Amino acid sequence: MTPPGPWKSYCTLVRWDWTREMRRKTTLLSMGVMGLITLFLFSFAIPPEREVLLDTRAGILWVTFLFAATIGIDRAFRADGRSGMLQGLLLAPVRRATLFYARVTSTFVFVVGLQLVLGVLFLVLFNQSLNVDGAITLIATVIATDLGFVTVGVMIGAMTWSVPGGDVLLRILLFPMLLPVFNVAVASADRAFKGQALSTTQLLMLAAFDLTFLGAGHLLFEHLVKDVGSDV
Amino acid sequence: MSTINSADRTTGVDRTSGALPRLGGSPARGFGVHAVLALAALLFLNWLVVTEVPLAIKGIGSSYLIFFYHFPAAINVFVFYGALMGASVLYLKTKDPIWDRRARAAAEVGILCNAVLLVTGSTWAKAAWNAWWVWNDPRLMSAAVMTLIYIGYLMLHGAIEEPARRRQVAGVYGSLAFLNIPMVHYSIKLFGQASHPMKFDALSDASVVATRWYGVAAFFVFYLLIYRWTFDRKSRADRLEDSLGRIRRIEERGATS
Helix, strand or coil: CCCHHHHHHHHHHHHHHHHHHHHHHHHHHHHHHHHHHHHHHHHHCCCCCHHHHHHHHHHHHHHHHHHHHHHHHHHHHHHHHHHCCHHHHHCCCCHHHHHCCCCHHHHHHHHHHHCCCCCCCHHHHHHCCCCCHHHHHHHHHHHHHHHHHHHHHHHHHHCEEEEEHHHHHHHHHHHHHHHHHHHHHHHHHHHHHCCCCHHHHHHHHHHHHHHHHHHHHHHHHHHHCEEEEECC | CCCHHCCCCCCCCCCCCCCCCHHHHCEEEEEEEHHHHHHHHHHHHHHHHHHHCCEEECEEEHHHHHHHHHEEEEEEEEHHHHHHHHHHHHHHHCHHHHHHHHHHHHHHHHHHHHHHHHHHHHHHHHHCCCCCCCCCHHHHHHHHHHHHHHHHHHHHHHHHHCCHHHHHHHHHCCCCCCCHHHHHHHHHHCCCCCCCCCHHHHCCHHHHHHHHHHHHHHHHHHHHHHHHHHHHHHHHHHHHHHHHHHHHHHHHHHCCC
C-alpha cells in the first residue's frame, strides 16, 4: 500500500483536529472564557470614559486576543504529547512539514474564529463601532497577524509541551517573540477603529513576519519532533 | 588533580581517587595572556577617551562620554547573538555537542553585553532626556526585547532534562530568535516615535570615530575573554553530566543483572 501524498495527509490531519475539537470543545471553551474574563478585567482596570477608550481600545482588543489565543496554542501539542498521540502520529508515513502545516492551519482556524467572536463582544461591551473599511482592516489584520502568531506559537508549543511547567515557559518565550506583530497589529487595529484602510507598510511588515517564520518552521520543525518519545 | 583525561574511559571516574571530574580546574591555554591583553586594551581605551576626544559636546555636554562604552556593547550584542545563531545552526547540522556549548556561552555573553547596553543607554537617557526609560524609542525597546528573548533561550535550555532533546530544541530556538531581531527593531521604528539621538555632528569627528571603533575592538577582546571562560565552565559541567549519566546507566545495569 502506497502512503498518501502530502496534500491528502494535510487535509486528513486538519479534518482530524477539527473533528476532535468539535467533539470536545474544551480548548475553544477555555479560550472564549479567558477572552471574556480579560475583557471584564479591562473594564475594571481602565476608566470607561470615551476619551480614554479612544487611546486604549486597540491595545485592549489585542491583549485580550493574545491571552485567549495562547491557550489554544499551548494545547496544540501538550494534550497530544501527554496522551502519546503525538508519538503515534510521528510513526505514520507523514512528512514532518505536512504535520507542521496541518497543526498551524487547524490552530489558525480556531484562533481566528474565536477572535472574530471576541471582537464582536468587545464592540458590544465597550460600546464601539466599525464602518465597512474599518471592519475589513480589522479582519485583514487579524488574519495576517494570526498566521505569524500561530506559526511561532506552534513551533514554541512543540518545544515546551514535554517540559514540567511548560505552559508558563511557552508564554515567556512566545510573548517577546511576538512583539513585532503585536506592535503592528495594535497600530493597525487603531486605524480600523478610525475607519481607515490597512496601510501597505503594516501589511508588508506582517507578511514579512509570516513568511519568515513559515519558512523557518518548514525547515526546523522536523528537528523539534525528531527525538519525541525519549523524554516522555 | 583529577581530570577527565586521566579518568576511566567508561565512567569518567578517576581510577586512583574515585573522584568525578571537577567543575573548577586550570584555565584554558593562553587564558592569562588573553586576560592581560583585554585589561591593557580597556585601559588604553580609557586613556584615549580622556586625551583624544572632546570632553563635552554642544547639546548633550559630557554625558556623551558614556557613548564609548555604550556603542561597543551595541555592536558586540549582535556579534555574540549572531555567533549563537551560527552555533545553533551548526549543532542542528552536525549534532556535535560542542556547538551547543558554544551557543550557550555566546548567549550568556550576549546577555551580558545587552545588560551593559541597557544600563549605559538608560543612564545616558537620564542625562540627555531626563528620563531613565523611554517606551517608544526603537533602539532602547529592541535592546530590552532582545534581552527577554535570549533569557528565554537560557530558561528553555535549563528546563529540558534529556540532553539530546535539550540541545536540539535550544538549537531551533537559537535560530528562530535571531530572525526576529530585525523585525523587532523595524516594527518599533516604523510604528513608534523615535527619540534616540540618531546623529550629532561632533560624533562624526575623525578622533571620535576612531576611538569608538577602537572601543568596539577593545571590548570585543574583553567579551571574548568572558566567552572563553564561560565556554570552559560549560564544557566541564557537560563532561560531569555525561559521567554521571554513564555511572547511573552502569548502576542500573548492575541492579538488573
